[in-house]
Amino acid sequence: xxxxxxxxxxxxxxxxxxxxxxxxxxxxxxxxxxxxxxxxxxxxxxxxxxxxxxxxxxxxxxxxxxxxxxxxxxxxxxxxxxxxxxxxxxxxxxxxxxxxxxxxxxxxxxxxxxxxxxxxxxxxxxxxxxxxxxxxxxxxxxxxxxxxxxxxxxxxxxxxxxxxxxxxxxxxxxxxxxxxxxxxxxxxxxxxxxxxxxxxxxxxxxxxxxxxxxxxxxxxxxxxxxxxxxxxxxxxxxxxxxxxxxxxxxxxxxxxxxxxxxxxxxxxxxxxxxxxxxxxxxxxxxxxxxxxxxxxxxxxxxxxxxxxxxxxxxxxxxxxxxxxxxxxxxxxxxxxxxxxxxxxxxxxxxxxxxxxxxxxxxxxxxxxxxxxxxxxxxxxxxxxxxxxxxxxxxxxxxxxxxxxxxxxxxxxxxxxxxxxxxxxxxxxxxxxxxxxxxxxxxxxxxxxxxxxxxxxxxxxxxxxxxxxxxxxxxxxxxxxxxxxxxxxxxxxxxxxxxxxxxxx
Amino acid sequence: xxxxxxxxxxxxxxxxxxxxxxxxxxxxxxxxxxxxxxxxxxxxxxxxxxxxxxxxxxxxxxxxxxxxxxxxxxxxxxxxxxxxxxxxxxxxxxxxxxxxxxxxxxxxxxxxxxxxxxxxxxxxxxxxxxxxxxxxxxxxxxxxxxxxxxxxxxxxxxxxxxxxxxxxxxxxxxxxxxxxxxxxxxxxxxxxxxxxxxxxxxxxxxxxxxxxxxxxxxxxxxxxxxxxxxxxxxxxxxxxxxxxxxxxxxxxxxxxxxxxxxxxxxxxxxxxxxxxxxxxxxxxxxxxxxxxxxxxxxxxxxxxxxxxxxxxxxxxxxxxxxxxxxxxxxxx
Numbered sequence: 001x002x003x004x005x006x007x008x009x010x011x012x013x014x015x016x017x018x019x020x021x022x023x024x025x026x027x028x029x030x031x032x033x034x035x036x037x038x039x040x041x042x043x044x045x046x047x048x049x050x051x052x053x054x055x056x057x058x059x060x061x062x063x064x065x066x067x068x069x070x071x072x073x074x075x076x077x078x079x080x081x082x083x084x085x086x087x088x089x090x091x092x093x094x095x096x097x098x099x100x101x102x103x104x105x106x107x108x109x110x111x112x113x114x115x116x117x118x119x120x121x122x123x124x125x126x127x128x129x130x131x132x133x134x135x136x137x138x139x140x141x142x143x144x145x146x147x148x149x150x151x152x153x154x155x156x157x158x159x160x161x162x163x164x165x166x167x168x169x170x171x172x173x174x175x176x177x178x179x180x181x182x183x184x185x186x187x188x189x190x191x192x193x194x195x196x197x198x199x200x201x202x203x204x205x206x207x208x209x210x211x212x213x214x215x216x217x218x219x220x221x222x223x224x225x226x227x228x229x230x231x232x233x234x235x236x237x238x239x240x241x242x243x244x245x246x247x248x249x250x251x252x253x254x255x256x257x258x259x260x261x262x263x264x265x266x267x268x269x270x271x272x273x274x275x276x277x278x279x280x281x282x283x284x285x286x287x288x289x290x291x292x293x294x295x296x297x298x299x300x301x302x303x304x305x306x307x308x309x310x311x312x313x314x315x316x317x318x319x320x321x322x323x324x325x326x327x328x329x330x331x332x333x334x335x336x337x338x339x340x341x342x343x344x345x346x347x348x349x350x351x352x353x354x355x356x357x358x359x360x361x362x363x364x365x366x367x368x369x370x371x372x373x374x375x376x377x378x379x380x381x382x383x384x385x386x387x388x389x390x391x392x393x394x395x396x397x398x399x400x401x402x403x404x405x406x407x408x409x410x411x412x413x414x415x416x417x418x419x420x421x422x423x424x425x426x427x428x429x430x431x432x433x434x435x436x437x438x439x440x441x442x443x444x445x446x447x448x449x450x451x452x453x454x455x456x457x458x459x460x461x462x463x464x465x466x467x468x469x470x471x472x473x474x475x476x477x478x479x480x481x482x483x484x485x486x487x488x489x490x491x492x493x494x495x496x497x498x499x500x501x502x503x504x
Numbered sequence: 505x506x507x508x509x510x511x512x513x514x515x516x517x518x519x520x521x522x523x524x525x526x527x528x529x530x531x532x533x534x535x536x537x538x539x540x541x542x543x544x545x546x547x548x549x550x551x552x553x554x555x556x557x558x559x560x561x562x563x564x565x566x567x568x569x570x571x572x573x574x575x576x577x578x579x580x581x582x583x584x585x586x587x588x589x590x591x592x593x594x595x596x597x598x599x600x601x602x603x604x605x606x607x608x609x610x611x612x613x614x615x616x617x618x619x620x621x622x623x624x625x626x627x628x629x630x631x632x633x634x635x636x637x638x639x640x641x642x643x644x645x646x647x648x649x650x651x652x653x654x655x656x657x658x659x660x661x662x663x664x665x666x667x668x669x670x671x672x673x674x675x676x677x678x679x680x681x682x683x684x685x686x687x688x689x690x691x692x693x694x695x696x697x698x699x700x701x702x703x704x705x706x707x708x709x710x711x712x713x714x715x716x717x718x719x720x721x722x723x724x725x726x727x728x729x730x731x732x733x734x735x736x737x738x739x740x741x742x743x744x745x746x747x748x749x750x751x752x753x754x755x756x757x758x759x760x761x762x763x764x765x766x767x768x769x770x771x772x773x774x775x776x777x778x779x780x781x782x783x784x785x786x787x788x789x790x791x792x793x794x795x796x797x798x799x800x801x802x803x804x805x806x807x808x809x810x811x812x813x814x815x816x817x818x819x820x821x822x823x824x825x826x827x828x829x830x831x832x833x834x835x836x
Binding site for chain 2: 198201247290
């Protein structure tokens, strides 16, 4: 029986800056990263290279990396990972990578670098991308494993710094190319409990304090070399700096450059969290100055989008049944755009918001905002006219939308669709794979008297990629593994707050 | 045989009676004979709350949606056509002073006569404690009303009134009984249940506040819990957002280690750190002379419930106040 193939979790289109060839498509599926020629869809490279034999790969596919966690975070953050179980089979020969998927993928604006996050090891990896599509990981001496699971990555407008937002509410900056790094040596201080008998009074607390002091005296005698209080910092021996934080779960982060009246560009960092906040901070190195909050959502926020062709606008969406259009540097909501009636799911969750500027053979480029909902095969299309989002014809896909890449210079978009699950569902698997499996779809824009339409088109780019396929998922996955795979692709819903009873 | 009422029942009944007392007072021409201050023992709650969990909280979508009208009825804008985005009536002025983690509200009650024309709010995450603060403020306002009425009626009534108070010794737990009319009549203070670590920007606009107080915060002794502390680099950026330039951030703690933590998070510890820059660019510490000249510092050090408790236990008090500097020039 034919087996399902991993759908493309992320798709990005990139063009090398000065030379201006046809460009490349970079995509992640399963635990691998692929680069394709954007002309004919020929696979140019794949990473990691060690995963070669697909049959062997398939049988071990569901083996996730062991969780290595130093301190215990909120239990809900790791639920879906702990659901997976290590496979009993052992990899023969080739060592399998220690992650199961690549949820975040970025390309630099000059097209020379790719930034990817491997999920289970929380590791940020940077690749150089050559003109002929070769992916080479820029190895740093220390693996850049983040302390908490990153939820969004972005590059600063100058392209030299990676910004990383995590599930713990913190955002960090890291240099794109890791340089030499000597960790600041902090003097090992002798432990002194923060509490004293002046500050704690109850019997139990006093007893605890006494125990603490004796315990530390014992440990101090045993060895003075190991400092238990600082091992959290030592664990990450690479350059990264905390730039801002929310007391919430960060869901998205974008870096924006906004032209001012004085013809200088100001850079900003926009962060969104699970508690309905969008924070507008200054760009580095002044990210501690909060300029505005954009407040108006009533459920978690999942995606922020500032179109490069209209950087004064922000479109935000998440668990609400509406999108908000903002003049973000004034913190002003311009429009509430209802999403009702587009999804059968009672609880809407926005999966992605993409700004595409599709060039046409004649006339000015068609600038559109495309919005995909989680577990929906209908893609919503809008244009921005006079401070409002205007609804355009929707795009119907063969499966749930996963990601989208605009091939701006060709006036087209490539959409990654879920080939495994029934369209409209995040958990119902198809009975079997179609042949060939549709992983990507191609649409071309046309305009007719102001209204615009995206037409499905045949293109060698997607035809060849679909024919070549990605790596296979084992045919014998059980329900638990299926659920884990569902959780990898559809994670928006877990952000929704549960309604508790009155608490104390 | 009927079992004695449970603690919970007693509490509920007690709170109901308090509410009735307040409601009765709201009806005109009904003179409440004796105004009782709430007793803390009916409002006790565990001292800690998890700031990261999704409490069942009410918070406005944005400051422009916030309904303050029920909190400060004396400051209602007479123009009823002016409403908030939520449709509630507007006030004549904005709230300017916040006590983060106000506890039983001692600081608010102490500050109220000092800044009678300034609206102040205490924010507290623990639900019972906040209920106490609300009842306390209601009772204080009623008492003030009664005292004022008595004063109008004539001096005889006032003396008789004060005699009454002398005759019945105040119950120890009923703190804050006043026998004099104070400026502002406690109409300028209120309490709100909120998780300020998450939702401060939902209540206050950019540069709305002139003072923020953080008095005897939960020390979260364990290093693992330090993220839950109310003072942190990330949160200090939020306090700077809500405070206007020149506004003051007051802190007091009885834990020496926490005091150093506070200093570390508001002041650069080395030249090298200063060169790197960060949120500490936005703050400067007040000198001891400035502290001595500020009556709010005195109130903070002696009037709050926690500070009284620390004094009783001969503990130390560490005060640090920081001024919010103007935003730096844009670096481009």
